[in-house]
Amino acid sequence: MLELKNIKKYYKVGEITTKALDGVSVSFRKQEFVAILGPSGSGKTTMLNVIGGLDNYDSGDMVINGKETKSFKDSDWDAYRNNSVGFIFQSYNLIGHLGILDNVELGMTLSNVSKREREEKAREALTRVGLKDHLDKKPNQLSGGQMQRVAIARALANNPDILLCDEPTGALDTETSVQIMELIRELSKEKLVIMVTHNPELAHEYADRIIEFADGKIQKDSNPHQEQPKPDQFQLTHTKMKFWTALKLSFNNIRTKKGRTFLTSFASSIGIIGIAVVLSLSSGFQTQINKTQSETLSKFPVTISKVATDQTEARKQSGTSKGTFPKSTEVTVKTSASDKAQHTNKIDQKFVDYVNKINPDLSNNIGYTRLVGMNLLREVDGKAQAVKLSNDSSSKSGQSMSSAMSTMAGVGVSSFPQELEKGKGNFLKENYKLLQGSYPTKATDIVLIVDKNNETNINSLRNLGFDVKEDEKLSFDKIIGTSIKLVNNNDYYTKLPTGNYIPNTNYQELYNKAQDELTITAVLRVKSDSTMDLLSPGIAYSDELSQKIIDENKGSDIVKAQESSDTNVMTNEKLDASTKETTLAYLGGSSIPYSIMIYPNNFKDKDQILDYLDAYNKGKSKENKIIYTDLAGTMTELTGGLMSAITYVLVAFAGISLVTSMIMISIITYTSVIERTKEIGVLKALGARKKDITRVFDAETCILGVSSGTLGVVIAWLATFPINSILYSMTNLKNVAHLELSSALILILVSTVLTMLGGHIPARMAAKKDAAIALRAE
Numbered sequence: 001m002l003e004l005k006n007i008k009k010y011y012k013v014g015e016i017t018t019k020a021l022d023g024v025s026v027s028f029r030k031q032e033f034v035a036i037l038g039p040s041g042s043g044k045t046t047m048l049n050v051i052g053g054l055d056n057y058d059s060g061d062m063v064i065n066g067k068e069t070k071s072f073k074d075s076d077w078d079a080y081r082n083n084s085v086g087f088i089f090q091s092y093n094l095i096g097h098l099g100i101l102d103n104v105e106l107g108m109t110l111s112n113v114s115k116r117e118r119e120e121k122a123r124e125a126l127t128r129v130g131l132k133d134h135l136d137k138k139p140n141q142l143s144g145g146q147m148q149r150v151a152i153a154r155a156l157a158n159n160p161d162i163l164l165c166d167e168p169t170g171a172l173d174t175e176t177s178v179q180i181m182e183l184i185r186e187l188s189k190e191k192l193v194i195m196v197t198h199n200p201e202l203a204h205e206y207a208d209r210i211i212e213f214a215d216g217k218i219q220k221d222s223n224p225h226q227e228q229p230k231p232d233q234f235q236l237t238h239t240k241m242k243f244w245t246a247l248k249l250s251f252n253n254i255r256t257k258k259g260r261t262f263l264t265s266f267a268s269s270i271g272i273i274g275i276a277v278v279l280s281l282s283s284g285f286q287t288q289i290n291k292t293q294s295e296t297l298s299k300f301p302v303t304i305s306k307v308a309t310d311q312t313e314a315r316k317q318s319g320t321s322k323g324t325f326p327k328s329t330e331v332t333v334k335t336s337a338s339d340k341a342q343h344t345n346k347i348d349q350k351f352v353d354y355v356n357k358i359n360p361d362l363s364n365n366i367g368y369t370r371l372v373g374m375n376l377l378r379e380v381d382g383k384a385q386a387v388k389l390s391n392d393s394s395s396k397s398g399q400s401m402s403s404a405m406s407t408m409a410g411v412g413v414s415s416f417p418q419e420l421e422k423g424k425g426n427f428l429k430e431n432y433k434l435l436q437g438s439y440p441t442k443a444t445d446i447v448l449i450v451d452k453n454n455e456t457n458i459n460s461l462r463n464l465g466f467d468v469k470e471d472e473k474l475s476f477d478k479i480i481g482t483s484i485k486l487v488n489n490n491d492y493y494t495k496l497p498t499g500n501y502i503p504n505t506n507y508q509e510l511y512n513k514a515q516d517e518l519t520i521t522a523v524l525r526v527k528s529d530s531t532m533d534l535l536s537p538g539i540a541y542s543d544e545l546s547q548k549i550i551d552e553n554k555g556s557d558i559v560k561a562q563e564s565s566d567t568n569v570m571t572n573e574k575l576d577a578s579t580k581e582t583t584l585a586y587l588g589g590s591s592i593p594y595s596i597m598i599y600p601n602n603f604k605d606k607d608q609i610l611d612y613l614d615a616y617n618k619g620k621s622k623e624n625k626i627i628y629t630d631l632a633g634t635m636t637e638l639t640g641g642l643m644s645a646i647t648y649v650l651v652a653f654a655g656i657s658l659v660t661s662m663i664m665i666s667i668i669t670y671t672s673v674i675e676r677t678k679e680i681g682v683l684k685a686l687g688a689r690k691k692d693i694t695r696v697f698d699a700e701t702c703i704l705g706v707s708s709g710t711l712g713v714v715i716a717w718l719a720t721f722p723i724n725s726i727l728y729s730m731t732n733l734k735n736v737a738h739l740e741l742s743s744a745l746i747l748i749l750v751s752t753v754l755t756m757l758g759g760h761i762p763a764r765m766a767a768k769k770d771a772a773i774a775l776r777a778e
């Protein structure tokens, strides 16, 4: 069944060549007990290793069951060791960190035997060698003889055809040796057993055949065998270690070195701690910056007003007064710098439509200021009187032009922003808390805004006809439900015989006739977390209301009359083009807003919006350009970039410690490879491939990487608490340091990948270790 044909194996060290096997030709029967005797250094172990596929021969051929092994690949040898050969060594070579059951199962895990079958076979083998009562022990809890029995059970478990024993009783006392030899003799009844020994008595007592060895050659064979040529009957199941098995093996190994593993993990987690703390701080600061930014943006939206200042023009004019002075006696007349910088934006429907097409992801809120006046009446104590929606202190009825224009700066508007995309949230619901009533659903629903102390502007209520004094407290019920009638121009203005128009003062009649009714539906207060505190305390209404009034009054008599006249149809004042436009807008004759305020989500989005607005001006002449005002931009341009720069520098520093820990891990892995040399040999003897050995050490570094990453992240997370309390006492900023879950997971991943990279080279070295040499290691 096994035939060696002129096998040679020479070792060359320096100038000296040792002929360990010098042309060995021998055949073995399928079932016999062969003892190989010979002096030390005669090549016995080498022959055993060659037969077992642990060592490659230089020349000759070995034929197993009719199959020549000359052309065997590494994977064939691995499979051969696993399927066909069982090794028993003098020094047992058990894996110390595994239980004896696991030791016996190890070979089977390489050939993908199911867990149940593995355990069954292992128990069976251990029972056979008489260790039934010791199944739960670790190797170091057994006697020498018992350990050798475990090794025999391991060799038997996969039911190999050949048992190779290298001085199996060399380390045992006589009595135990006898027991072991009996066991081996029994096994030789069903298998080919080849045993190397120094002990001629033992050989003669137990073996069926004795081969004497000297100088790498067979000197004497007591029972030679002639192998008949056979067809190739050889079949191998290839081996493969699952990553899970590798992980389990390494985990068990690491468990035996808890202290060292903890220290290693801790040391290599320092880099991760550094990066995690930097990230959590920078993300916290970034959140603060973003918050400040959006607060700034809500106070200073991008504004497009009818009259704007051209910043580039304004800058051009502000030169210094240094230089040469003219000596002439004339003055030169000039337009002033500020007048020159003054620019009238020709806001038209096309531009309004363009603004409405802004990507709602960048800004969903657009505010408008319109000059349109509202003809409002309210019945107070049974008497109709003119009222207005305004915080203005003048008692003139109707919304005056000046009050409408005073809100154009954008701070504290009374018309709440319009959502560009209706489905994308509602400005009022998102930013204002409903204290009582219900959020507006119609254009004619209006609301009362109060500040954080529930205070509101006294004028807003007085202008609505409420008789209130300073500091007076009004219950929400008194305000909610208040109804105001909206009168259209045709009813409100009467045409005099002179052709002039005057407001009708018979309020009661107008009131009774009026169809449209505004209702205060809610009292709202800005939410504490809102950054869009746009509305000033007082009455607020939707832009839809303004548009509705414009729609209704666009075709009214007074608007038509004003359109065709260059004098004010009420006062007969002469009007220039611009004041005519304003007057028309006030009467509801124009749907173009006086100013538009765009509220971007953050600075980045604002830049995109500005680009979008700039695109509108492309190719337009100077006077047709639309100039916007971006006050927020000039205020906080610096902050963002500075923060990221600081973060990069800090992460770079922390990164250095990460590299250090990577080097450390590779040193540790290297040490582990040295320590586990024997184990590598055993694994190889059991049929593990090179890949599997790499996998075992990769698994070990994987465990180290995950544990140091997790440890680092946990320590960094714990550190955020004291850091936050220190920062709070220093800066009054709350919860600055905040470790995002996603960053934590990424850091654990980074730590794992880096440590695995660091440990991979030593792991490859381990895989390359020669099995025979590894097994000879002390």
Ligand SMILES: Nc1ncnc2c1ncn2[C@@H]1O[C@H](COP(=O)(O)OP(=O)(O)OP(=O)(O)O)[C@@H](O)[C@H]1O
Pocket: 011, 012, 013, 018, 019, 020, 038, 039, 040, 041, 042, 043, 044, 045, 046, 047, 773
């Ligand atoms: N890796 C190696 N490199 C160089 N020489 C080696 C190597 N392995 C074995 N040898 C040499 O090959 C020869 C045969 O060694 P081997 O271990 O097979 O002898 P042995 O008969 O088993 O000896 P012992 O009974 O003392 O174990 C010895 O001279 C040894 O020094």
